[in-house]
Amino acid sequence: MIETEISEQRLISLLKEGDTGAFSTLVKQFQERLYWHIRNIVKNHDDTDDVLQNVFIKVYRNIDKFKGDSKLYTWLYRIASNEAITFINKRAKQQSITSEELQIRTINNLESDVYFEGTEIQLKLQRAIATLPSKQQQVFQMKYFEDITYETMSEILETSVGALKSSYHIATKKITEHLKNN
């Protein structure tokens, strides 16, 4: 634990010095987790790639603003969440539709997506998740697909553990009902 904290601090200080090797380490260490976090939100691979790239660029350019009040991964997840949601909102605005409509459109396109190899039930699950309010979607996906603990999620989403548990519970029940009825 102490060793991790020291190496994280060292990584941060090297990043602040503009060390490109440290940046590569950061990318290597977090790209997969952040990729799946973003992909859960934007669904499509190419869009995820765009957003992920922007996340790392923002991190690189703003590392000086990271004061160390939270863990590095918490900060990274927050940036990734914000970038993914901003992406969806901008895309929806460009297409003059709501972000909910965009999400439904994106899920409908999954069937023909070469990078979607899910079954019918997985597609149904995606449709069910899309019916939830944005925050509930995030909580459900982070818990169910990404196995992020409530404590970590609490830091990332700046919400109490109790509220997150309740949100996940409600989401689970709503999804189950939706799957039963559709």
Add this chain to the structure above:
Amino acid sequence: MIMKPKDLHNDKPNFKLPDGYFNSFAEELSAQIALEKVLGGKAKLGFDIPEGYFESFEGRMSTLSRKRILNNNTENTKVIKLNSKKWLWTAASIAAIALVIISVFPWSTAESPTFDSLEIAEIEAYVEDRDIAFSDYELGDMLTDDAFESLESTAYIEDAALVEYLENNLEDGSIFIE
């Protein structure tokens, strides 16, 4: 001495639990089981990624940082996407944006080059030659909300001009069939 079940409960350590913990635990567990039952087990995402994607991503980011491209702190700096095949859309988008910028901000000075002095073909050639492509998200990132609104209200291309552009520039004619 044999401990009775009651004694076991009495032997609990001094840990505290939130009020109604066991009730909510049972309810949460039951909801989780109901979901698994409908899904036929724990569902996976079903998303796939291109082979070697993370290695390639790492390489791209490493190239960007080595070339110090990331150092530019300007918020509106274009994000360069390598190895993209979206060049046609990009070229058309860049050309359209250039036209809109000219119409929205018709500035011109003798000393410095302006958009007026650039041919659309030159912009396209620049983008193609450098294998630069922008996703619409990246293009969107370059514009402010006000610029978007101006774009929506001022961007208008005559049908004939659009058809002529596509005829001259589109390699795949299938779009006309659609």
